[in-house]
Amino acid sequence: MKKHTYRIYHIIISIIFVSMILGGCKKDTTDPINEGNKTIEDDDSIVETGEDTDEDKADTSKIKEYAMHMGTVEVEEELIYEDDFEGDSTLFTGRGAAKVEIVNKSKVGEKSLYVSGRTALWNGATVNLSEELKDSEKYIVNGWVYYEVGPDQIQFDCKVERNNNEYLSFASAMANKGEWTEITGSIIIPEDTNTASVYFETGFAGGELIDFYIDDVTIKHEIAKVDRGDIPSLKEFYKDLFSIGVAVTASEIPPDRQDLIKQQFNSLTPGNELKPDAVLDYAKCISDPKYDDNPAVNFSRVEPILEFAKEANIPVRGHTLVWHSQTPRWFFTEGYSQDANAPLVSKELMLKRMENYIRQVLEYTQTNYPGLIYAWDVVNEAINPGEGDENGLRVKDSLWYEVVGPEFIEKAFEYARKYADPDVKLFYNDYNTEETGKLLYIKRLVKGLQDKGLIDGIGLQSHLTMDNPSLVDVNSSLLEYGELGLELQITELDMGLKSNTEEDFLNQAKRYKRLFMFIKSIHESGAANITNVTFWGLSDDISWLNKPSEPNYPLLFDNYLLQKPAFWGVLLSPDIPLY
């Protein structure tokens, strides 16, 4: 343990060379692309029927020119900040009402930083690193947290306060009382960051404002020199079948990611920035009674994504207008009150708020980015059978259902149709769409909307794991939905995988390959009109499934944006066996 207070320095502390050429991958002797028609027996077997397929529409010839390879990466880590609190002073200061002081208690060594006097959960310890943290660069934080009085478990968060008004997650960990707990994570600093402070706070813990300690904080700058080599393009490969999309959040589009997105994808979904909690402007809503039925909105969070999409000429899926989640309760209360017990507004007023909200979102995007958004998830996740509604609608945690009643769905589509440009496609989007019960309710709901000319497609989220759902169910659900004759889009595809061994990566690649063979053959047979497949994230490190305490590897590119075997699986590479 070093006996100094803090250091800010710029020394490259490690150079790791990682060669990612995957060797020893079992080669399949048959090329599934050129095989005859296949039927699915169960999840793990595809049976030849002996019939000939139509001419393959995906550009399968080119893939054979590419030997499967995983590229290379050189990683350097540069330590930009370190404090073990063993000295007499620190750059950390109290955040809000909190006080910080160096005390004689430590994980290792003698001292740590004690945080006390908090009057709100966001109070904690903060250090200003505006000079050190650079735009579009990746940083890794590591530290230790401890508390001895309070609930048995508490969540600690490390965040970056950006430009004094945005709070970005850096790392988080659940700590047990009386145990030093490591907290580690990474962040890519968004462009146009003028000020940046790194701070530690606790998450919700029944409102208890515990005192806590932090120790051994390091922040490293990760510099990765990535060479993906020559790889095919997903959008090119599937160009005659459907578009291939990716979801991104505003902090996930630094230049290196933009290049890869432009090369691989021809559809883009903002992961969070078009949801009501990102668009609704609370301060403005309560500033004037004129907003009571016409909610104030603000698009600053989504703008960087729309700007990028416009410049790169990538069409955008809008996600999402009406959802029970990521929509603040105050949107439904009288006077937009944030009081937990504030009464909810009448159905009439809520419908006005809904119509004006939808109108403004569509007007803004269509005026400022004409033609850019080609489809909208108008209503998201409204079916959750078993909650007492005769049509299987979500009841329990849906304020839309509570305030407006079941007709909120049709109203949302009515308003969306009224204000959307004629070419814009309107979708109902949901998860677990393969489950039989859910499937029947979704079909019934969608059919009703279809009969009224209010809907163009169904979004099938498709958050898969390695075991669930079975591909038989995915396959038959596509056929079932396909019967309606509407567009189908796979809107949020990922495949949860909790281990990153070579074998598991290969198994994931095989399952991706089987899935895409089914999707492709269903589309080609004309049984379903699949118009887009979107991955819910570009790379494993930023996936919603990947948590520091529980890593997950669900996507096609790894933390360094190198292609994984899964990428080659989606491309139906002959180098990925089916089983």
Ligand code: 9MR
């Ligand atoms: O990817 C989104 C993640 O960043 C958010 O924290 C999360 C909050 O609900 O929403 C994620 O996206 C969801 C999508 O909007 C709807 N389907 C489920 C997705 C994963 O949770």
